[in-house]
Amino acid sequence: MSEYQYYEFQAIDRPLTKDELEQVRALSSRARISATHFVNEYHYGNFRGDERKLVEQLYDAHLYFANWGSRRLMLRLPTTLLPARSAEPYCVEDALTCWTRNGHLLLDFAYSAEDGGEWDFETPFTLASFTTLRTELAAGDLRPLYLAWLSALTRWELKEDVDEDEYTSTIEPPVPAGLAQLTGPQQALADFLHIDPHLLTAAARASGAAPSQAIDKDALAAWIRALPQHEKDALLLDAALGAAPQPGPALLARHRAASHGQAEPSTATRRRSAAELLDAAHEVRSEHTRQQEQAHAQARRAKQLTRERHLDHLAENAEQAWQDIANLIGQKQPGPYDTAVTLLKDLREVHDRADTPEEFARRLHDLREQHRAKSSLMRRFTDADLTTL
Incomplete structure (x- = not known):
């Protein structure tokens, strides 16, 4: 059975320097490499680099998948935009880990198919499907982190050696708003992590409406005018030199926090146990099955009625x-x-x-x-x- 592995890295906040490019080129002679991008596919052999170190030092996003089911997405963003304390409640073994290096928070989303699962030869994902998640996280939207926790629960449910008391004692992390209205990149992440859609529906019942992404340009302009002159000069200089991340996401996050308060996960609803969520997902799944069976029965009746009318006309x-x-x-x-x-x-x-x-x-x-x-x-x-x- 032929093996396939896909590696992609992207530098978003600043391009790689000449020396950094030489460092990356030494890792592969066949990869497509530029100052902002690295892509390579392997049908045999393995990547010689250390993905974790490359993201810690050079790149802002990394995507990996193999046709035997392993998947990985890594994102890096400044801790000024997303501090570790905001991400840590969502971290769970084999699904999401986070750590900090040199003023950045690194998020490692992972999925590994169970032994004996079918190999995937048609995975359509590219890193472009996920890079906008960095901007969403920087603006305080924590839905991608909660999705990782749901992915872990989806896999946990399938295990046979879990004590029922563990399901009861494990409590979900804070529930972000908007789980019922995921953005395109968030839905891509849910698919990438193989989240049970019925579990997602059940989880969304405790989630409020999605935060508005509309920007009041006049209010934003007034807020920017009020920033200290020396701070605006420093932002423009860093942007021109590429010495710091592009200031847009950080400024928008600060503006939203100043105007409406930082987007916070819902605290109005009692946080549920894993057992409650899985029971609710079972109810959603059963209702979905019932509705499907009802729709199929109605379709069969409509088809039969059409058939009867056709035969009546033919008889005449x-x-x-x-x-x-x-x-x-x-x-x-x-x-x-x-x-x-x-x-x-x-x-x-x-x-x-x-x-x-x-x-x-x-x-x-x-x-x-x-x-x-x-x-x-x-x-x-x-x-x-x-x-x-």
Whole structure:
């Protein structure tokens, strides 16, 4: 079975220097490398670098996946935008870890398929699907972190050696607003981490409405004018030199915090245990199954009603149908032959409903006798069980 691994790194806040580029190029001779990007695919062998160190030192985002099910997403952002204390409540083994290095918070989202799982040969993700998560986190939107915790719970439920008391004693982290209205990158993360959608629906019941992303430009302009001149000069100088992260996300986060308060997870609702969430997910799943079965039953009834109306109409115009069959056969072409066979099968059902199967058998016999030299037609009759035996 062929192995496949994908590695992608991206520098967002500043491009790599010439020396840093040389350092990265020494890790691979086949990778696509630029001052802001590194992409390589492996069908054999492994990446020689240390992904963790590369993100700590050079890159702001990293994506990895292998076709045997392992997945990893790493994001780096300044602790001034997201302090470690905000992320730590969501960290859970094998799903999300965080640590700080040189004034940055690093987030490591991970997923590993259970042994014996099917290999994935069609993973469509690229790092571009996830980089906006950094901006969302910088603005105080903690939904990506809660999603990682849900991913861990999704996998935890499947394990067979977990004590039931553990489910009861494990309490969810603070619930962010907007879980029922994920952004595009957040939905991509939920898919990437294989979160049970029913569990997500259950979790979202304790989540408030998504925070508004609308920006009042006049209010923002007034707030920026009020910033100390020396601070604005320093921001512009750092932006021009690429010596610090782009100031936009940080300024927006500060503006929102000053205007409305930093976006905080919901505290109005009692935090639930893992057992409560899993029970709620079971209820959601059962209701979803019931609705699906109901929808399928309605679709079957509608299809049957359509079928009955078709047969009623055919019964009222049976002689015209027999004439249509003769005309179709007279065209001596595969398509009309197939249409004639379908019409004959419908007529057989019409005669069965009218309790006149003998009449259908007689007319079919005459039809076969009349056209028995047409081998293609006769083969179609036989395949459709339109015989007189």
